[in-house]
Amino acid sequence: MSDMSIKPYFPFCRVRFERQSVSPEGDLARIKARPDARFRPMCQVCRAPAHGVHSKTRRALRDLHMGAATVWINCEYRKVYCSCCQGARVEDLFFFSPYQRVTKRLARYIHDLCKVLTVSEVARHLDLDWKTVKDNDKVFQEDEFGATDYNGLRILAVDKITIQKGHKYMTVVLDYESGRVVWLVRDRKADTLRFFFKGMTEEQKKALEAVAMDMWDPFIKVIDKVRIAEKKKAETTELEVYKGAKYLLLKNRRNIRTAAARAHLQRLLDMNENISKAMILKDYLKRIWSYSRRGWAQKRMDEWCALARTMDNQDVTKFADMLERHPYGILNHCDYPIHTSKLEGVNNKIKVIKRKAYGFHDQRYFSLKVIQFFHSN
Known part of the structure; x- marks a missing residue:
């Protein structure tokens, strides 16, 4: 026997x-x-x-x-x-x-597979329902990353990422020094960030020295408003030049690759004085971030605001007023020369995670997967 x-x-x-x-x-x-x-x-x-x-x-x-x-x-x-x-x-x-x-050891195996495969791939491999796979993986994710880890934060970067069409965003908070995604949550409102800081102790708040945030979006909108206003005033014979010009005006000139696109942009600038001025202001504004002394940066910002008001454009003037009310955002860059380019790279990787899984129906699970990815890389 x-x-x-x-x-x-x-x-x-x-x-x-x-x-x-x-x-x-x-x-x-x-x-x-x-x-x-x-x-x-x-x-x-x-x-x-x-x-x-x-x-x-x-x-x-x-x-x-x-x-x-x-x-x-x-x-x-x-x-x-x-x-x-x-x-x-x-x-x-x-x-x-x-x-x-499922047994606990199979649940652990599912979680380990989900680190390298998508939920649908794991479901096919084990012949399980994708919801079972997701729910099991989410339990482990919540145990490990459910609570926000505020330890060791000194410099942060904050930006948004588009998750759906129709202006659906998530706010991303990055540990600038380690590259770790600390927090990812739906919406991009002021209250969203207040909720993040509310979870910190007083000692952790005092340890923060700087936060990098993108101020470029507001001025991009100003440029587009100038373009739309000028297009409305244009004659019928000039309208053809405005077609397809939106992103030409928003791009950095060195990123305009084709000769046809460069010629299109130059034709528009030669034809419209206000749009040409807005482009000059855009290039001049970027130079302020190159200063390492607060006094020089303040002087150049005052010059920029004075030059912006000569355009006699309501949207441009409002933006200049906003800069004068909040100069510290730019002046602090002299002490901490940080920027959101690192976060832009993180956002691109987040989009790859979302695209690889063909989107996520559960935004909490999506946030946990992103935090896990940057924690282990």
């Missing part, structure tokens, strides 16, 4: 295995198990010894493959009375969690 046993492959000390069956093709194995009577039942929630059995039931649990065979464990378990929890609870057999349909 053979002494071989499957017990070593199932080191679950609080259960006994009664029988097994394997399909003729060898691709499906079913194992029947029940609680080991030598152990007193234990509450799944508080781990306290139970004082009585409420009822018995069974559950089919997927386990790790054994060779080519898909393994199902049909396990009996008890609901017990727990005096600590003051009610009936599922007993703790240690190898599965309440309301889960």
Whole structure:
């Protein structure tokens, strides 16, 4: 008689295995198990010894493959009375969690696979529903990255990323020095960031020295408003020049690659004085960030604001007023020459993560996946 046993492959000390069956093709194995009577039942929630059995039931649990065979464990378990929890609870057999349909070790395997594969790829590989895969991976993600890690933060970078059409954004907070994504949450409002800082202790807030934020978007909108206003005033014969000019005006000139595009831009600038002035202001504004002394930067910013007002354009004047009200954003750059280019690279990687998975229906899960990616890279 053979002494071989499957017990070593199932080191679950609080259960006994009664029988097994394997399909003729060898691709499906079913194992029947029940609680080991030598152990007193234990509450799944508080781990306290139970004082009585409420009822018995069974559950089919997927386990790790054994060779080519898909393994199902049909396990009996008890609901017990727990005096600590003051009610009936599922007993703790240690190898599965309440309301889960997979064993803990299979759940861990799913989580490990999700680090390198998409949810749909893992689901196909294990022949599981994609929601089961996602939910199991999310449990591990919440345990490891669910709480925001504020430790060691000195310099931050903050930006937004588009997640859906229709102006749907998420706010990204990056540890500028380590490249770690600290926080990723829906919306880009002031209250969104207040919620982030609310989670910090006073000591952690005092440790922050600088935050890099993109001020370029507001001026990009100003340039586009100037273009639209000038287009409305243009004669019919000039309208052709304005077509396709939006992104030519917003790009840096060195990024305009083709000769046709450069000629198109030059024709527009030669034809319209106000648009030409707006482009000059755009190039002049970028130079202010090259100064390392606050006095020189302040002087050049005052000159820029005075020059901007000569355009006699309401939108440009409003932007100049905004700069004068908040000069510290630029002047602080003299002390901390940081910028959001590092965050732009991070945003591109985040888009790749989203595109690889064909989008994420669960934004919380998406945030956790991004934080995990940058934590391990």
